[in-house]
Amino acid sequence: MISRVADSCFWLTRYLERVDTWSRLLDVTSSFSLDVGPDGSGRWRPLVIVVGQEKDFLERIGAAGMEDAEVVQHYLVWDERHPASLFSSIRAVRENARTIREAMSVEMWEAVNQSWLWLTSRSAKRLYDRERGAFYERLSSDCMMFHGICYSTMLHEDPFTFMKLGRAVERIGQTSRILDVRHHALGESSQDDEESAAMAARWLAILRSCSAYEPFFKRAANVLSGSAVAEFLLFERTFPRSVLHNLDRVRGLLERLRQSNDATGKSPAWESLERFRGSVLQLDMDEVRRQGIHRVATWLVDETAVLCNAIHEEFLDPSIDSLRARVHRNDRVAARRQLRAQSQVQTQG
């Protein structure tokens, strides 16, 4: 498929995953604040930091706003002037979708378009003002619906694979960020297992923001503690938002691309993934505790970026020189094949 189109497929689901993660995170953070009462200071600031917008926020809105639930939420939901808001992300989803409508099914396009039209309508504002929780739920369920529609309406071939690839790499980054929120909220010192009601509520909040609440308790061995939660979100292979699950998934998807493309040569994306995945497999909770969750989370985010670059160079935005070289190589192969066919004809004659 056209590389640019693959790139848009890849980014479409990355933005979509951001909307999914962040609407859930915002939802959980606002209801979590209600749970533990007015002592809410420092609860919203980490979100701004982890989304990577601290500088912009301080410049445009000011430090005082970071402690204000309404100001931070407004910033993270509606602010069009930075790319990380839900509004900007949904616009990016829709803009990517509009650009590659020929690669999607009608149903997918209409679902994306409807979400966008809704978000820009008065009824979305009304829901946001009156029933914040329902507002976030609607966004996150729109995202899940979209994946369902993809699954059952589009051809399961390359565009589909690139969409899944985008979602998988984005999840690695987002789950790492959510773990990091905890660090920014509590500081590295308190990461060890304090067994208080307040701490328990915080772990539960983390699990909820990854839709991991019930899955976590299905693993009977898990008692609620900081390192059990971190372990689950990093290494639980069967949990669809864990880091390792998504590394496995990327591996499967890259394999599928190589098969559908009949590729035999070197694959930088594959090599990058194997390196990254190998390091994660060697990691264990002792090591995570030793390094601290913040360092591990930052490392995961950086490694994900490296992997994405490799995917870009190989599939999504190959250099023109490498393409020209491939034309010449293909021409040589074809010429040789023709020569061989001719000499066969001659010997037969």
Add this chain to the structure above:
Amino acid sequence: MGKGIFEGYQRLAGTFDEFFDADGKPQSAVAAVVDHLNELTRRDFRRLQGLADATFLRGGITFTLYDGNSSTERIFPFDMIPRVIAAREWREIEAGLVQRIQALNLFLADVYSDQRILQEDVIPRHLVEGSKGYRSQLKGIRPPKDVWVHIAGVDLIRDGEGRLRVLEDNVRVPSGVSYVLENRETMKKTYPAIFRNVSVEAVESYTHKLREAMNAVAPGEGGTKRMVVLTPGPFNSAYFEHSYLARRIGCELVQGSDLFVERNRVYAKTTQGPAPIDVIYRRIDDDFLDPEVFRADSMLGVPGLIGAWAAGNVAIVNAVGNGVADDKGVYPFVPDMIRFYLSEDPILPQVDTYVCAREDDCSYVLEHLSELVVKPVNEAGGYGMLMGPSATRAECAEFRKRVEADPRNYIAQSRIELSTCPTWTSKAVEPRHVDLRPFVVTGDRSWVLPGGLTRVALRKGSYIVNSSQGGGSKDTWVVGEST
């Protein structure tokens, strides 16, 4: 029966109405439609119209208007009252269009090779070679199968007597066909009942015909051909249409930066490496197609594309250089072309045109400036025109000077009173001016989409049907005998 929507409809005096004759009786082809629609009250109609608008919005069937930094997406206003043409009349239009496109195609092949028509003085050489659409660099190139005009959108208007005349040939990158197809689909979805007891000719085979035509002109022997639609990109106001056509043809939509040329072959950049391309349906103007041959500053095109085309390695749909065939200065000579190349009389009339390059015509034009529409031949999009009937004395005097100074640069036409069609105005049904753009697709042979795009000037009294200036569209029906 409640109050039907046509009750109190007043046609415009001195204008042909597509629905009602002078006595207020429906024309025979529309009788069944009028009966149907008259069963609706205005309230019913408003509801249906709302449903149709919502369908367009939901589907993202929109065009983009840019205004400084901001852009808004609009739906192209759609009017639920169809425009109806009797099948019997349509067959003649069809034959006329095919004949016309055939002649234009032969003309293009001729002016880029032997130039017989210039040598025999049927058309003045300066009009052809001086045309902005003429690309002297292309002389000697023969496009695959010698097809130049694969897709034509010919603008027709109906005069005061009800006769359809050709106003303009669009043989470069005519647009609007996606609205024809979407309008029909929306109509069927929101108001299926109106198709009861009426046999309307189907339009959806357009994209199959287009695909066939593209296949027919693909270079090389059989096998699967790789075809693409080339768009300037998502910021182009017609992007919806480009994407729509790519989806319906079942090929990929590419931008210039997705393609490259190596060893005179065109390749797409794909996730699997370079993929050779056989046919390009381009929606980019000639000027921007290849920075090595035309505008060097174009970021939209593909360097080397024209070379690959000249080498016969890729088909470009429509061919490059077609602008000379739909030039205003060449238009008056199309009937002569038809006689010259086909030895036939033109089937479709066109608007009577005075060519100021001819002495007799010129003196007539100068005497009748206040009655005529005067157009410079080398300006696009209505620039530098004189609308005689509404112009001031000073404007006429100014134009007189211009025409006298450079008569070869001007043509003049009498103003045609466009026909009207009953149109919903959000309160009632009133007459509004319409034109018609049928589409002709040519590969091995020519095929005409039954109907075409009816554009309607929604503002009262307006003649401007462009979507950016208050124009809308209607579903266009070619209707057989009532059953």
